[in-house]
Amino acid sequence: xxxxxxxxxVNPNTRVMSSRGMWLTYALGVCMLHIVLLSIPxxxxxxxxxxxxxxxxxxxxxxxxxxxxxxxxxxxxxKARLLTHWEQLDYGVQFTSSRKFxxxxxxxxxxxxxxxxxxxxxxFILNTASLLTVLIPKLPQLHGVRIFGINKY
Amino acid sequence: xxxxxxNGTLYKKTFIEHFEQAPMYVxxxxxxxxxxxxxxxxxxxxxxxxxxxxxxIAAEREQQKDFVPLYQDFENFYTRNLYMRIRxxxxxxICSVPGPQFDLMERVTDDYNWTFRFTGRTIKNVINMGxxxxxxxxxxxxxxxxxxxxxxxxxxxxxCSTRQEMGTLDKHVELEKLVxxxxxxxxxxxxxxxxxxxSMNIPALVGKGCLILSDELNHTSLILGARLSRATIRIFxxxxxxxxxxLLRDAIIYGQPRSRRxxxxxxxxxxxxxxxxxxxxxxxxxxxxxxxxxxxxxxxxAHSIGAVGATGRxxxxxxxxxxxxxxxxxxxxxxxxxxxxxxIAGKKDLVDFLRTHSHSAVYATSMCxxxxxxxxxxxxxxxxxxxxxxxLQRVRQLGKNTRYFRRxxxxxxxxxxxxxxxxxVPLLLYMPGKIGAxxxxxxxxxxxxxxxxxxxxxxxxxRARFCVSxxxxxxxxxxxxxx
Numbered sequence: 352x353x354x355x356x357x358x359x360x361v362n363p364n365t366r367v368m369s370s371r372g373m374w375l376t377y378a379l380g381v382c383m384l385h386i387v388l389l390s391i392p393x394x395x396x397x398x399x400x401x402x403x404x405x406x407x408x409x410x411x412x413x414x415x416x417x418x419x420x421x422x423x424x425x426x427x428x429x430k431a432r433l434l435t436h437w438e439q440l441d442y443g444v445q446f447t448s449s450r451k452f453x454x455x456x457x458x459x460x461x462x463x464x465x466x467x468x469x470x471x472x473x474x475f476i477l478n479t480a481s482l483l484t485v486l487i488p489k490l491p492q493l494h495g496v497r498i499f500g501i502n503k504y
Numbered sequence: 505x506x507x508x509x510x511n512g513t514l515y516k517k518t519f520i521e522h523f524e525q526a527p528m529y530v531x532x533x534x535x536x537x538x539x540x541x542x543x544x545x546x547x548x549x550x551x552x553x554x555x556x557x558x559x560x561i562a563a564e565r566e567q568q569k570d571f572v573p574l575y576q577d578f579e580n581f582y583t584r585n586l587y588m589r590i591r592x593x594x595x596x597x598i599c600s601v602p603g604p605q606f607d608l609m610e611r612v613t614d615d616y617n618w619t620f621r622f623t624g625r626t627i628k629n630v631i632n633m634g635x636x637x638x639x640x641x642x643x644x645x646x647x648x649x650x651x652x653x654x655x656x657x658x659x660x661x662x663x664c665s666t667r668q669e670m671g672t673l674d675k676h677v678e679l680e681k682l683v684x685x686x687x688x689x690x691x692x693x694x695x696x697x698x699x700x701x702x703s704m705n706i707p708a709l710v711g712k713g714c715l716i717l718s719d720e721l722n723h724t725s726l727i728l729g730a731r732l733s734r735a736t737i738r739i740f741x742x743x744x745x746x747x748x749x750x751l752l753r754d755a756i757i758y759g760q761p762r763s764r765r766x767x768x769x770x771x772x773x774x775x776x777x778x779x780x781x782x783x784x785x786x787x788x789x790x791x792x793x794x795x796x797x798x799x800x801x802x803x804x805x806a807h808s809i810g811a812v813g814a815t816g817r818x819x820x821x822x823x824x825x826x827x828x829x830x831x832x833x834x835x836x837x838x839x840x841x842x843x844x845x846x847x848i849a850g851k852k853d854l855v856d857f858l859r860t861h862s863h864s865a866v867y868a869t870s871m872c873x874x875x876x877x878x879x880x881x882x883x884x885x886x887x888x889x890x891x892x893x894x895x896l897q898r899v900r901q902l903g904k905n906t907r908y909f910r911r912x913x914x915x916x917x918x919x920x921x922x923x924x925x926x927x928x929v930p931l932l933l934y935m936p937g938k939i940g941a942x943x944x945x946x947x948x949x950x951x952x953x954x955x956x957x958x959x960x961x962x963x964x965x966x967r968a969r970f971c972v973s974x975x976x977x978x979x980x981x982x983x984x985x986x987x
Contacts, residue, residue: 358721358780358962359739367963372531379532380539422542422581432576 361427364439368449381407381460397468401477404464408457408481415453416488417502433504438494445491457485516824521743521783521923526964530934534964537936545585560618582958590940591617593947593955599626602635603642604975608952627950631980633970634954638811638927639898640975641842641882652877659873667859671870679876682883683847687817688827691856692849694879695864696871698806698836699725701846704864706802707733708857709832710771715755717748717799718773721781726773726804735771736761742781745789748772752797770799776808776819776835780961780969782922782930784812787819791829802832810840811927816886816899822925837875841882845871902927902974905981909972912985921967929970933957939966949987 360366367373384406388399415437425431431439441447461482468474487493497503551557561584564571592613600607608627611620635642643649655675665671676694683692695701706729710716714735718726720742730737738755740747752770759766772794774785785803794801805818813821818835820827827833832854836846848858859865886895906927913920919932933939939957946953957966970984 359718359727360962363958363963370531370535370963371525372528372964373535375528376532376535376539380536418578420576420578422578423583424579429576429579432579 362421362425362431362439364421364436365442368440374452397474400464400467401474404460404478405481407460408485411485437489454489457482515788523921524919526919526934531964534934541586541936545581548585588617593940593943601642601644602632602637604632604973605629606632631951631984633984634952636839636971637973638840638902640973651881652874655877656874662872663870665869666867667865667870673873675873675876676870679880682880684849686883686887687833687849689833689849690852692847693855693858694845694847694871696845696869698838698846700864700868701834701848702726703729703732705848705858705862706730708861710735710769714769715767716771716773717751721778722773722775743783743786745786749793752793752799756797771802772799773802776803776805777926777928779807779928780930782926782928784819784923784926787823787825800831803830805835807839807928809835811902812925815896837879841879843875843878845875898974905972905976909981916985927972929972930967933966933968934964942968946987951984951987
């Protein structure tokens with residue numbers, strides 16, 4: 352039972368990404384990452400952009416598509432234990448605004464990275480591969496799908 | 505927001521409630537705080553897993569390491585990494601009665617809150633802003649409690665029987681009559697436990713095929729009672745009458761989900777004062793909606809009985825309404841009366857039904873007599889039946905304290921949630937770091953507060969909750985607000 356809790360929301364994880372200020376925090380976080388990478392003198396601008404893209408996609412993959420369950424106990428006897436955070440968003444309803452935002456943001460980052468790397472082939476392959484790792488799990492057809500049984504339990 | 509003209513006739517006085525939103529930078533900093541906490545949590549977990557840091561939490565025995573795990577260790581993440589760091593702000597042992605001031609046992613920790621030890625000293629006269637001591641009846645004045653001690657000698661501490669077998673004593677009958685008279689209804693029934701009053705009686709009142717419309721922020725006891733009753737539960741946005749009306753219309757138009765039959769009963773579950781928000785229910789509008797759509801209303805006045813209203817009779821009196829309009833009046837004696845237990849009041853047919861059909865009447869022991877006597881004494885004092893005006897003075901003092909405290913905090917620029925007249929004052933803290941810092945700092949200044957954070961509240965709205973009491977003097981409130 353959610354004793355001692357101020358709301359009747361069964362799984363607060365579903366509402367975190369649509370809370371007020373989350374999108375802005377996320378955008379600021381990405382900008383901070385990029386500024387830090389740009390300020391390292393060894394990296395040229397294309398390298399910094401590709402690194403931003405890759406690190407951002409890596410972080411997004413780990414936190415949204417790899418980690419399963421909730422960091423707190425929920426009163427629904429663990430319905431969300433085998434679900435990643437992306438699958439938990441809005442209780443599985445597809446195409447809500449948070450989902451759209453987090454699908455579009457790696458694409459925008461990809462466009463910017465492609466532009467600033469002047470469409471160089473190596474950078475292109477890296478960026479595209481990284482974008483695919485983060486876009487494919489977001490497809491509604493892949494809701495709850497675990498390929499080759501990876502990350503099933 | 506003040507009410508517009510369309511509701512001008514329903515409310516006899518202005519209903520001022522605010523839930524001010526914090527500026528955006530505060531929300532961003534809150535998320536950054538949680539983000540940093542999460543990253544450090546992962547780091548510490550990593551160090552613990554690789555043996556670089558000591559593991560303080562309970563571990564399974566060697567023989568059990570091959571078994572299927574009972575708990576997922578990620579579910580404990582917040583408890584391990586965030587809650588443990590600020591754990592010293594909760595469950596503090598007290599060693600005096602929780603009146604307006606109390607004594608705390610001093611405890612220190614050597615290993616960052618994993619274990620505590622008592623130093624043996626007590627911190628005296630800590631101002632108590634956490635107890636639900638609204639009317640100040642949590643006192644140890646021997647003269648006032650004389651009747652209670654007499655009853656204790658006469659009846660003993662426990663009634664070892666249920667209401668239906670041998671547990672209905674004359675004290676219960678006297679108390680029930682008094683409660684009914686206090687509230688202005690036909691009859692009442694008292695139960696030994698406030699939480700159980702909700703969770704045992706809602707299943708008796710509604711069943712399968714009924715519809716429960718409950719507020720978003722209802723207490724766990726109401727939610728548990730609703731779930732146990734096997735009725736369909738639909739949730740409307742907190743205190744939002746448009747949401748409730750839409751749900752009511754949809755329920756009546758579309759009926760039950762697949763068979764489209766009419767619902768057997770539609771009952772609206774609301775609370776008088778919501779303890780985490782400090783908001784008061786919009787009772788006139790709900791009553792007019794209930795009359796229009798012919799639904800039942802269950803009002804849980806756990807925090808509002810004794811605390812609001814000109815003579816302390818709860819939200820029904822606060823809005824100047826007729827208690828017959830509310831079908832089931834429920835309340836607890838824990839908060840304003842300094843006792844334990846709950847009651848359900850209403851029409852005589854309803855209460856007689858509950859006497860036979862309530863789970864608590866059949867299986868649970870009844871309220872113990874000294875506690876019943878304490879409630880009788882407190883209620884008589886409130887109603888003025890003991891010959892003094894002390895009850896009315898307490899209610900007035902609480903009102904004055906509430907308004908003064910809220911105005912002071914508002915002037916100082918803090919964001920306070922809730923209605924201007926509710927004695928529950930949540931002060932928004934937002935950032936996770938502030939939760940621990942605020943509570944500790946207040947303790948250094950000899951003030952005890954209750955703080956709550958995620959996941960008990962929405963992620964950006966951690967708060968400190970003050971409960972104003974009639975026993976607080978103005979100096980105490982000044983001290984708290986300037987601290």
